[in-house]
Amino acid sequence: MSALGPIPAAVAERQRLDVDLGERGYPIVIGRGLLSDPDCYRPFVVGKRVMIVSNETVAPLYLEALRAGLAAFEIEQVILPDGECYKDLATLNRIFDALLERRCGRDTTLIALGGGVIGDMAGFAAACYQRGVPFIQVPTTLLAQVDSSVGGKTGVNHPAGKNMIGAFHQPRAVIADTATLATLPARELSAGLAEVVKYGLIADRPFFDWLEDRVPALRALEPAALATAIARSCQNKARIVAADEREAGQRALLNLGHSFGHAIEAGTGYGTWLHGEAVGTGLVMAAQLSARLGWLEATAVARIRALVASCGLPTQPPTSLSSARWLELMAVDKKVQAGRLRLVLLKGIGEAVLTADVDPALLRASIASAQAGTE
Numbered sequence: 001m002s003a004l005g006p007i008p009a010a011v012a013e014r015q016r017l018d019v020d021l022g023e024r025g026y027p028i029v030i031g032r033g034l035l036s037d038p039d040c041y042r043p044f045v046v047g048k049r050v051m052i053v054s055n056e057t058v059a060p061l062y063l064e065a066l067r068a069g070l071a072a073f074e075i076e077q078v079i080l081p082d083g084e085c086y087k088d089l090a091t092l093n094r095i096f097d098a099l100l101e102r103r104c105g106r107d108t109t110l111i112a113l114g115g116g117v118i119g120d121m122a123g124f125a126a127a128c129y130q131r132g133v134p135f136i137q138v139p140t141t142l143l144a145q146v147d148s149s150v151g152g153k154t155g156v157n158h159p160a161g162k163n164m165i166g167a168f169h170q171p172r173a174v175i176a177d178t179a180t181l182a183t184l185p186a187r188e189l190s191a192g193l194a195e196v197v198k199y200g201l202i203a204d205r206p207f208f209d210w211l212e213d214r215v216p217a218l219r220a221l222e223p224a225a226l227a228t229a230i231a232r233s234c235q236n237k238a239r240i241v242a243a244d245e246r247e248a249g250q251r252a253l254l255n256l257g258h259s260f261g262h263a264i265e266a267g268t269g270y271g272t273w274l275h276g277e278a279v280g281t282g283l284v285m286a287a288q289l290s291a292r293l294g295w296l297e298a299t300a301v302a303r304i305r306a307l308v309a310s311c312g313l314p315t316q317p318p319t320s321l322s323s324a325r326w327l328e329l330m331a332v333d334k335k336v337q338a339g340r341l342r343l344v345l346l347k348g349i350g351e352a353v354l355t356a357d358v359d360p361a362l363l364r365a366s367i368a369s370a371q372a373g374t375e
């Protein structure tokens with residue numbers, strides 16, 4: 001895949017990128033003040049009715065502005081409890097209950113207003129309700145704006161494993177109003193930065209280099225830096241998704257850090273570690289294992305650890321998980337094929353690879369050293 005080129009010195013106030021998926025293709029619009037702009041929704045809402053799905057934290061902050069943008073439509077809403085621990089089938093059912101109670105038909109468009117948890121659940125509800133209705137992503141966390149709202153992976157967790165029940169269902173549009181990030185807690189902003197760093201590591205070394213100088217600006221919500229990081233992350237994701245929508249091959253690279261990260265999330269009980277925190281540590285663990293294999297220089301591992309730490313993210317895994325538990329959790333990863341673990345590792349900064357060539361003993365040793373802080 002060709003490089004994305006240098007990072008632009010300036011960004012437009014409103015950026016539009018396209019996810020090139022033919023008839024399932026859609027725009028990602030990034031800018032401030034989009035929530036209440038009817039032009040952001042009119043071309044993408046199918047029918048006269050919308051069902052907004054949000055949660056009890058986001059709705060008091062942004063529901064009114066979104067309703068103003070959707071004033072041309074008949075608006076229904078369902079407000080869910082907040083938290084990763086509610087990303088489950090029981091909470092999903094509340095969306096179906098609301099759709100059925102209001103007698104919503106196939107001409108209802110679901111609108112996900114919130115972070116990745118709301119986006120994944122509303123998207124999954126849209127994939128299933130009456131065998132599929134349209135939906136629009138209105139992401140309000142950094143993590144959702146740079147990653148989860150794009151690409152059509154939807155679903156819920158199971159106690160045995162992360163995102164184990166779900167479907168691919170692409171949104172009709174992604175409307176990312178960056179002004180919503182002003183109310184995001186600092187810990188959640190840091191969590192979003194983990195997926196941003198991931199994009200630099202997978203296939204975009206110039207972006208990684210750029211990030212090394214920009215983390216303070218990003219953590220201070222400096223608008224130009226934020227808009228650049230969001231757009232660059234989405235560009236990286238969009239082109240991988242366009243090349244491999246259903247993860248037959250290279251889309252698995254988007255899982256860098258996630259085999260470790262998902263094990264941490266499931267093993268500690270969903271919500272103790274935020275997804276982005278687990279991914280941040282997972283990125284460091286993937287780098288450390290890559291170094292053990294002789295694929296990555298120690299200096300690169302040190303740069304990756306330093307960047308992740310500078311984002312305000314943990315770099316060391318929890319000590320509460322035994323070696324057996326790690327392997328048990330990693331064995332249910334969706335990348336496992338014929339009982340064989342496949343991991344995304346690094347051959348360099350900006351060069352991620354999918355490999356099945358990892359000796360379990362080496363993996364165990366790497367995890368144990370990471371837990372001990374000696375890796």
Ligand SMILES: NC(=O)c1ccc[n+]([C@@H]2O[C@H](COP(=O)([O-])OP(=O)(O)OC[C@H]3O[C@@H](n4cnc5c(N)ncnc54)[C@H](O)[C@@H]3O)[C@@H](O)[C@H]2O)c1
Pocket residue numbers: 055057058061082083084087114115116117118120140141142143144147148149150151152153154163180181182183184185188191192275276
């Ligand atoms: N589908 C995908 O491709 C994909 C990609 C990455 C992550 N994910 C999933 O996304 C989820 C994580 O998403 P997340 O990090 O957005 O977490 P989240 O959805 O739990 O949101 C984080 C917290 O911020 C609150 N919040 C949201 N917007 C806010 C705002 N503007 N101001 C104040 N508070 C706000 C939420 O209510 C929540 O408490 C995980 O379940 C993960 O598995 C999916």
Ligand SMILES: O=C(O)C(=O)C[C@@H](O)[C@H](O)[C@H](O)COP(=O)(O)O
Pocket residue numbers: 147150151153162163195251252254255258334
């Ligand atoms: O979009 C993808 O593909 C990703 O892998 C993005 C990840 O950041 C995201 O957390 C995703 O939900 C993980 O997918 P899963 O298939 O491992 O559950």
Ligand SMILES: [Zn+2]
Pocket residue numbers: 147195258275279
């Ligand atoms: Zn992720």
